[in-house]
Amino acid sequence: MAITAGLATQLLTLSENLYMSTYMVLGLVTAYLRLINLPKILGFRVNSALIKRFALINIATLVGLYTFIRLFK
Numbered sequence: 001m002a003i004t005a006g007l008a009t010q011l012l013t014l015s016e017n018l019y020m021s022t023y024m025v026l027g028l029v030t031a032y033l034r035l036i037n038l039p040k041i042l043g044f045r046v047n048s049a050l051i052k053r054f055a056l057i058n059i060a061t062l063v064g065l066y067t068f069i070r071l072f073k
Helices: 002-010 020-035 048-071
Strands: none
Touching: 002 020
């Protein structure tokens, strides 16, 4: 999980997103999670509360990235 999180964070940088190995590792993790059965962990329902939470997280991320870019440009 640490390697996957590190590679996902690495994809947010400007220079490291061109390497195929990062996408390959994330693809392997996705394929592994599809092959094993995790109904208790991944068995969630999509409802309006979940969509509102995701929308709030997306807006907060965009505001944070915009602020970061403006401050350290």
